Amino acid sequence: MQLIPTFNKQTRFLGQGDIWFKGFIFAFAASIPLLLVSLVVVLFFWAWPAIIHFGWSFIFSSAWDPLADNYGALPFIYGTLVSSLIALLIAVPLGLGCAIFISEIYKSKTGEYIALMVELLAAIPSVVYGLWGIFVLAPFSAAYIQPVLGGMFGFLPLFQGPTSGPSLLTGGIILAIMILPTITALSREVLQAVPYSLRESAMALGATRWETFKVAVFGPARSGIIGAIILGLGRALGETMAVTMVIGNRPRVSASLFAPAYSLAAVIANEFAEAVTELNLAVLIELALILLVITIAVNGLARYLVWQTTLKK
Numbered sequence: 002m003q004l005i006p007t008f009n010k011q012t013r014f015l016g017q018g019d020i021w022f023k024g025f026i027f028a029f030a031a032s033i034p035l036l037l038v039s040l041v042v043v044l045f046f047w048a049w050p051a052i053i054h055f056g057w058s059f060i061f062s063s064a065w066d067p068l069a070d071n072y073g074a075l076p077f078i079y080g081t082l083v084s085s086l087i088a089l090l091i092a093v094p095l096g097l098g099c100a101i102f103i104s105e106i107y108k109s110k111t112g113e114y115i116a117l118m119v120e121l122l123a124a125i126p127s128v129v130y131g132l133w134g135i136f137v138l139a140p141f142s143a144a145y146i147q148p149v150l151g152g153m154f155g156f157l158p159l160f161q162g163p164t165s166g167p168s169l170l171t172g173g174i175i176l177a178i179m180i181l182p183t184i185t186a187l188s189r190e191v192l193q194a195v196p197y198s199l200r201e202s203a204m205a206l207g208a209t210r211w212e213t214f215k216v217a218v219f220g221p222a223r224s225g226i227i228g229a230i231i232l233g234l235g236r237a238l239g240e241t242m243a244v245t246m247v248i249g250n251r252p253r254v255s256a257s258l259f260a261p262a263y264s265l266a267a268v269i270a271n272e273f274a275e276a277v278t279e280l281n282l283a284v285l286i287e288l289a290l291i292l293l294v295i296t297i298a299v300n301g302l303a304r305y306l307v308w309q310t311t312l313k314k
Contacts, residue, residue, distance in 0.1 A: 040293070041290075041293065044286055044287075044290040044293065047282075047283060048283050048286040048287035048289075050280060050283040051072070051280060051283035051284045051286070051287040052283075052287060054280060054283075055072065055073075058073075059072065059073060059074050059284075059287065060073075060075065060078070060291070061075055062074070062075060063075045063252075063253065063254055065252040067272075067277075067281055070278060070280050070281065072281075074265075074287070074288055074291055075254060076252040076253055076254050076262070077263050077264060077265045077267075077268050077288060078265065078291065078295075079254050080169065080172075080248065080263045080264045080265075080267075081264040081265045081266070081292070081295070082295075083169055083173070083258075084169055084172040084173045084176055084248065084262070085176065085234055085237040085238050086173070087169070087170065087173025087176070087177065088173050088174075088176035088177040088179075088180055088233075088234075089180075089230065089233070089237070090173075090177075091173070091174065092176075092177040092178075092181045092184055092233060093184060093230055093233075095177075095181060095185075096180075096181050096182075096184030096185040096188060097184065097185075097188055097226065099115070099119060099181075099185045100184075100185050100186075100188035100189040100192055101188075101192065101214070102115075103115055103116050103189055104189050104192040104193050105192065105210075105214060116185075116189060119181065119186070120182050120185075120186050121182075122178070122179075122181060122182040123182035123183065123186070127179065127241070127242040127243040128242050128243070128246075130175055130178065130242075130243040131175070131242050131243040131244075131245070131247060132246070134171065134175045134243060134246060134247035135167075135246055135247060138171060138174060138175060138247065139166030139167055139168075139171050139247055140166055142164075142166060142168070142170060143165060143166040143168075146170070146174075147160075147165075147168070147170065147259050148164060150170075150258075151164070151259070158256040158257065159256060159257060159258050160257070160258065160259070161257050161259075162255070162257035162259050162260055163259065164259050165249065165259055165260065166247075167246075167247050167248060167249035167250075167261055168249055168259050168261055168262070169248060169249070169257075169258045169259075169260060169261070169262040170258040170259060171247045171248065171249075172247050172248035172249075172262065172264070175243050175244065175247050176237045176240055176243075176244060179236065179237070179243060180233035180234070180236050180237050183229065183232055183233045183236060184229050184230060184232075184233040187226075187228070187232065188222075188226050190225075191222045191226055191228075192218060192222050192226075194222070194225070195217070195222050199217040199221065200213055200217050200218060203216055224306075227303065227306050227307055228303060228307055231300065231306075232303075234299055235296060235299060235300065238266075238292070238295060238299065239266055239292065240266065241266040241267060241270050242270070244264050244266065244267055245264075245266075245267040245270055245271060248261065248262050248264060249261020249262055249263070250263050250267060250268075250271065265288050265291060265292040265295075266292065268285070268288060269288055269289055269292075272285060273285050
């Protein structure tokens with residue numbers, strides 16, 4: 002009888018190459034959280050003068066007067082969050098519907114071509130989106146989209162006020178177009194990863210196509226779809242160039258989506274090179290720190306939602 006030798010992990014001999022390999026891999030893995038920590042520390046250090054000077058009132062203040070060194074972050078936080086929310090409201094139904102159509106309904110070469118065209122949108126530089134937004138989307142929004150919305154929902158404060166090409170609504174639409182490929186591509190991959198046997202089992206029990214998708218496909222893919230949506234939201238929060246060109250760049254909080262607005266990334270890009278005082282520079286870095294905190298919070302929420310969804314399976 003031939004015995005198969007066994008190896009104990011604790012007593013197994015590690016060669017010099019194994020030790021070096023383990024050390025390199027550990028260094029690579031540890032560099033990622035260290036990079037994040039160092040980024041937060043550096044931003045916090047350079048933003049400290051503004052943090053000390055304004056305190057918590059900086060987050061809730063709407064003032065923005067560089068000549069008087071009076072600053073507030075509320076208009077930029079508002080513009081960033083609302084434009085990203087508009088982008089999600091537009092991109093999630095379109096992206097998820099396109100992914101379902103390609104992966105579940107129209108499984109042919111034409112569907113593959115549609116998927117390729119959608120994914121090519123992700124390769125377009127943001128400045129090109131911005132130029133298209135200035136010359137095409139903004140005039141179209143002011144002439145057609147905003148008047149129609151104002152006529153249908155004018156009783157709501159969100160759709161009141163004069164129409165304007167560069168506006169919060171235009172910024173949200175351009176963001177929706179930019180995050181659409183991310184949501185579509187990732188949702189499609191998640192849906193296609195669901196075993197086909199689950200679909201066959203549901204159909205064998207007499208389920209309709211909708212019931213099959215709802216129970217056998219969407220249920221297992223729910224956590225992945227949530228992750229795709231959050232990744233799209235992460236890009237929307239940090240997008241700079243395209244939003245800067247179409248959002249209007251006015252540091253005010255307005256209830257109307259037709260009014261110009263400002264985002265955190267846009268104000269940093271526009272005014273960082275023109276910061277003349279130490280406090281002005283510290284304020285812009287504090288805005289970057291706020292944007293980083295919002296992004297980390299969104300990703301943490303995504304992890305929590307995915308975890309909750311996984312537990313319910």
